[in-house]
Amino acid sequence: MDQMKTIKVNAIKNGTVIDHITAGKVLKVIEILNLADDSSVMIGMNLNSKKIGKKDILKIENRELSKNEVNSIALIAPKATLIIIKDFEVDSKASLELQEHIEEHIICPNPQCITNLESINSKFRIIQNTDVTARCVYCEKKYLLDDLKIKI
Amino acid sequence: MKNLISMRDLKPEEIYHLLSVTEKIEKGEIIPDMQRKLAALLFFEPSTRTMFSFDTAMKRMNGDTIIMSGTKNTSAKKGESFADTLQTIAQYSDIIIMRSPTEGAARFASEVVEIPIVNAGDGANQHPTQALLDLYSILKTQGTLKNLKIGLAGDLRFGRTIHSLTQAMSLFGAEFKFISPSFLQMPDYIKDDLTLQNVKFDEIREMNGNISDLDILYVTRIQKERFADPEDYEKVKGSYVLNRDMLSHVKDNFKVLHPLPRVDEINTDVDNTKYAYYFSQAKNGVYTRQAIISILLGEV
Numbered sequence A: 001m002d003q004m005k006t007i008k009v010n011a012i013k014n015g016t017v018i019d020h021i022t023a024g025k026v027l028k029v030i031e032i033l034n035l036a037d038d039s040s041v042m043i044g045m046n047l048n049s050k051k052i053g054k055k056d057i058l059k060i061e062n063r064e065l066s067k068n069e070v071n072s073i074a075l076i077a078p079k080a081t082l083i084i085i086k087d088f089e090v091d092s093k094a095s096l097e098l099q100e101h102i103e104e105h106i107i108c109p110n111p112q113c114i115t116n117l118e119s120i121n122s123k124f125r126i127i128q129n130t131d132v133t134a135r136c137v138y139c140e141k142k143y144l145l146d147d148l149k150i151k152i
Numbered sequence B: 001m002k003n004l005i006s007m008r009d010l011k012p013e014e015i016y017h018l019l020s021v022t023e024k025i026e027k028g029e030i031i032p033d034m035q036r037k038l039a040a041l042l043f044f045e046p047s048t049r050t051m052f053s054f055d056t057a058m059k060r061m062n063g064d065t066i067i068m069s070g071t072k073n074t075s076a077k078k079g080e081s082f083a084d085t086l087q088t089i090a091q092y093s094d095i096i097i098m099r100s101p102t103e104g105a106a107r108f109a110s111e112v113v114e115i116p117i118v119n120a121g122d123g124a125n126q127h128p129t130q131a132l133l134d135l136y137s138i139l140k141t142q143g144t145l146k147n148l149k150i151g152l153a154g155d156l157r158f159g160r161t162i163h164s165l166t167q168a169m170s171l172f173g174a175e176f177k178f179i180s181p182s183f184l185q186m187p188d189y190i191k192d193d194l195t196l197q198n199v200k201f202d203e204i205r206e207m208n209g210n211i212s213d214l215d216i217l218y219v220t221r222i223q224k225e226r227f228a229d230p231e232d233y234e235k236v237k238g239s240y241v242l243n244r245d246m247l248s249h250v251k252d253n254f255k256v257l258h259p260l261p262r263v264d265e266i267n268t269d270v271d272n273t274k275y276a277y278y279f280s281q282a283k284n285g286v287y288t289r290q291a292i293i294s295i296l297l298g299e300v
């Protein structure tokens, strides 16, 4: 059993594993990381997880994520775990955290919002109730986080 | 308080402080002196009334104004950024009062310049000085802001004044009646906020017969242009016009408010009843703006 687990996690030599992605969100993660081109990736979907019920998992070979990329992924999969693999070993492991203030990574859907009319960064405030919502600091419109377009 | 951008930023105690300064200014107990102070009025969208109200407020305090008025950022044509325009104006003036069709413009301005910014309306978003003068009018006529029953009638969907006032009054335990045609009803995001705060509200399609239990009726205009079919407008508009006959059973303390300009949603036969308060409300706007400017410039 232990060995099985080790093989699963260490199946890449060097790179990044994003575990505990909210089930159904892995394709969105691939999209924003722009992995379609040349990276080797392994995808697991709808796997059983003790921690979050159903989960997706993504393994990317020879790639480390920037801080910006990590922040964006947190918006899509706030419960994800980020694992860095070096030479088949787990080098580091960290839970992603949804920050209360998000700059840049969300595009405000309101066409009248100043962030879409002047070249300035968006700023959102994340509100976690039963639903996770995000309120634009500028136009003050509130959206479900799931409905928002995330960028890096 | 460094800027006035949104009603969301204000705590009840800050609102009370501002309203008490307004009252003292009205009664002549505080006479703010703005001599040598210059307010820049930047109106990227025309609004003669709001501009006059601020201009009057500043001049009543011996202050001065410079006015930039145009349909859009006038420097934009020359390729200057909005941020640069603001930085430049801030070198000349002590306070910037700005109106813009762009939502969030005032918030952005407050991040760019050091001097105080007053939001005089940013698109469909906020118009906090209007909300505050409405609160002052309510306080003055009712003696309290607490636990009032407030009717809001007309265009509740697009009216930012209505939205700001609803948010503000919900801080004080108000109960609401929303009176509007269905497609101009209060937006869900406002109603969701009210539900979260346990604020009671009813939605009603007819003004007549539904105002006798109200302390305040706030009337707004229903614009014909909102309707795709002019016939639909003709069908509903009569249900949202207040006239004198409808006032026979209202409460003694009942008052009618309107942000003005009025077209025909309040019949002129209401004007000389004791319930009409909309012209006094406009006058209150000057006192309220005097208080806001004085507080932001540290003069009171």
Ligand SMILES: [Zn+2]
Pocket (backbone or CB within 6 Å): A108, A109, A110, A113, A114, A115, A136, A137, A138, A139, A140, A141, B104
């Ligand atoms: Zn926005």
